Amino acid sequence: MDMKEIAMLLKDHGIKPSHHRMKIYEYLVTHRNHPNVDMVYQELIQEIPTLSKTTLYNTLNLFLNKGLVQLITIAENEMHYDADVSMHGHFMCKECKKIYDIWFEDNDIVLPDLKDFAVDESHIYFRGTCLACLNKQLQD
Amino acid sequence: MDMKEIAMLLKDHGIKPSHHRMKIYEYLVTHRNHPNVDMVYQELIQEIPTLSKTTLYNTLNLFLNKGLVQLITIAENEMHYDADVSMHGHFMCKECKKIYDIWFEDNDIVLPDLKDFAVDESHIYFRGTCLACLNKQLQD
DNA sequence: AACAAATTTGTAATGATTACAATTAATTTA
DNA sequence: TAAATTAATTGTAATCATTACAAATTTGTT
CATH class of the missing domain: 1.10.10.10 (Winged helix-like DNA-binding domain superfamily/Winged helix DNA-binding domain)
Known part of the structure; x- marks a missing residue:
């Protein structure tokens, strides 16, 4: 670009x-x-x-x-920003703090329509340990 | 309790x-x-x-x-806590800042298994305006 | 009761974000 | 083109949530 x-x-x-x-x-x-x-x-x-x-x-x-x-808003003490505004999820590794994109298959996730709410944003967050850090832990 | x-x-x-x-x-x-x-x-x-x-x-x-x-971690400047650790979503109203529980039907949401990640937590967040605040806005 | 360990407290430090007024740059008008 | 107006940028100080840390208090154990 x-x-x-x-x-x-x-x-x-x-x-x-x-x-x-x-x-x-x-x-x-x-x-x-x-x-x-x-x-x-x-x-x-x-x-x-x-x-x-x-x-x-x-x-x-x-x-x-x-x-x-x-x-x-996946981190506990600071904001992060994403230029990709299309619907996708995020995974944050608790070890290395890196944030990964999580892409869903088309019908993998269907968020329900919420009655009684005008929804502007939907976010899906995961936390855990990424593969790189899992492997690092095995070496110890 | x-x-x-x-x-x-x-x-x-x-x-x-x-x-x-x-x-x-x-x-x-x-x-x-x-x-x-x-x-x-x-x-x-x-x-x-x-x-x-x-x-x-x-x-x-x-x-x-x-x-x-x-x-x-739905708010931008502070943490919030929930004693209910079962899987459910949260909606935060941008006007009144109130956080609502969002309960899904059993098959409404199926989060995919992530390869290459050991997932500890999954969160679904929505932001927008709640009904009470929408009505308040109509009165103006 | 005396000692050790765990819990709680108060104060100060940290760090992300915002407030705000001053400066600089860009745009409009005469 | 120069002055005047508006918008963008900067630097410093303030705010506020959270954590660090050492002292004080409470609890549990011999």
Whole structure:
């Protein structure tokens, strides 16, 4: 996804595509690693030495409000962000803290329609231990 | 659920049933309101004027580790707790912040078995607006 | 009662996030 | 094009949930 496409995507979501905003979205869409704020910051500060964390928070909240990214509240002490807003689940390894995408077969999961609620977001979270960390534990 | 039953339940989970611990669990099991730490504190401090928030945090973490309660990470800035550890979903209203239980019909939801992951916990979260808040909005 | 172990407490530290006012950059108007 | 207006970005300080830690209290044991 090149910068021209990113600019158009932001515009389509009612977001003026400033340089900072484009770089932040570019980070999310190329890494796809469900980063927390600091992961984005540590990477972008090298290209944009003046970048402020407040700008990051402002921008990510703007993206959230415009529906450009989704918020992942699977961790206990910090937010994570996902540029993929399509319906899929997330698994967090309690050992390495890594967050994995969980893709479902088409009919694997059908969430029920909720009466008495206007639902904006649906999330499916799993916690446990990932294969890499299970193997590491066997070596001890 | 009386105190004798609570004491037995704690013991069955390897937790020595001190008075504080029993009162904290009693709060969770009788209110069933998915409280945050402060909600428990504000109620119990009236009966136990010496209660410390550190004790609350310690106790809730102990309950979590022993599998007596489950952690709800649906809110963006604080943890919520649920004494009902059976599989059910949660809906959080963005307006009033209230958390509702979502019960599924038996075959309504079948979460897939994940290869390459040892899953300890599965959570289904919804966010949106509850009926009470939708009606309130119509009045304006 | 005396000792040891477990529980509870109070205070201070941590760390993610937000508030807010100042600065800088971009856009519009004259 | 320059001044004026608006929007975006920055830096610092505040907020607030949670944890660290050592002291005090309670409980259980010889």
